[in-house]
Amino acid sequence: MNQKNNLIVGIIIALVVVASYNVDANPVEFFEGIPNLAIVAEEMTQVEAELFGIAFWSMFETIQMAFIGTIVGVAISLPLSMFAARNLNSKFVYGPVRAILAAIRTFPSILWAILFVIMVGLGPFAGVLAIIMYTVGFVAKLQYEAIETIDADPMDAVSSIGVSKWQLIRYVVLPESAPHLLSQMLYMFDYNVRQTSILGLVGAGGIGFYIINYIKFFEYGKAAVFMIVVLVTVLIIDWVSVKIRDKYIIKSQHGMKVVKT
């Protein structure tokens, strides 16, 4: 058994070495490159504070894009997840819906952004559409998985009353999966803010547009302002979502008391 494990570890290491050779990943270059980073870091310390105004405004735009994308994406994915859940539908319904969702997920959001820039032109709207698509693909999957793990007993008990399928969804499936949904919305919003921050790379609006442009023109001090704003915002969102999670989700899932410190 142990020998077999050693063999597996050996094979994995060998594969990493071979793959690194293939993609030209050379650790020596990494260490030689550290001084370059120091130059960038030094320039970044020369923060140009007068840009904070624009930075905050573009961050605000980014957050709004992520917000619309998350809410609309979740709203679309909710009914889709009902059709994709195996415990609610026949395979002729969930099969095709799952295939569509899988297809949506194969594209990263930046590719969706490129597609939508072509479709609706440069600007935040393309970014919003990209975020919606990405959110639909993921939340629908997470949500149908959550629905499938719902306790079968309340479903059985309520369907034995003779309720319709829609009543079952409204009164059992939704409330039983709601904590998951809220948790996924928070996670997705958090994630979407980060994603939207880079959609500017392809001209789909948001703070990323400034970052990429300043970096292109080697104005690291200016780029630093925007990066600090992104960092602080993401930390704040993280902190707020932990608070919300504690208050509404953990408690309702386990019936446990959250100790206030």
Added chain:
Amino acid sequence: MELLQMNSHSFSTISTKKIIQMNDVWTSYDSKNYAVKGINLSIDRGTNYAFVGQSGSGKSTLLKLMNGMMSASKGTIKIDYQTPNMNDKKFKSMMHTIGYIPQSLGLIKNITVLENILIGALPRMKKFQSFFKIFPNEEIQEAKKILKLVGLSGKEERKAYMLSGGEKRRVAIARAFMQKPTILLADEIVSELDHFTAREIMNLIVDAQKRMNLTAIMVHHDMQLALEYSNRVAVIKDGEKILEIGVEGDKIVDFQTGDLTSDEIMEMYSDESKK
């Protein structure tokens, strides 16, 4: 004297009001092993009937056969002259008359006590109303009346997960009553409770049962409890009914055995008392 009269009546008059009948019913979860083997049952309207047996004896399966959650692979079942089948429209329209309380109770833990109880009224509601959770005032009043009956007044707005074991059972009972049932199926509803709470819950059911003229079919683990609260007790072992007893007060008024000898029955009893 009264008991004897009751007894002589029970075979002539009441026997015409069969609400549940099972004829040589077999069923299985997998294709190999039968969970229920050749069960014959005939239950009068208004009876408090109990199944007693060990875990895995097939008693819960019998309840699921009665409300159509499972179907018989052989034999016939009639509930109020209908064959239970969840996919049959006619049976589905009468399912609200069968209150079913599974062993796990099947409450929805993230919604309030009142909402859990109102679920019992869903089959009576219009699509639009039920989608937007607009419950007619008389249904809410009815729910509050039942809440009072089961002793949960003042706890309407509690979330179900916050309740104690005894309280959760009361909510499940209230939800079943909200259906305005004629039959109540309850699977080991008091098994996990302490002696005192178990009796409180059983008294509650028996009182309501008499008032609403319910037919109650209850699964018990405890023979003592079954004899104390039921009119008829069937002992189930390995999917077979090995014994059926009619009880009035502390008298046994009817006694039927299957193909078992008295030794085997005694063995069964000692099995039960060990539990």
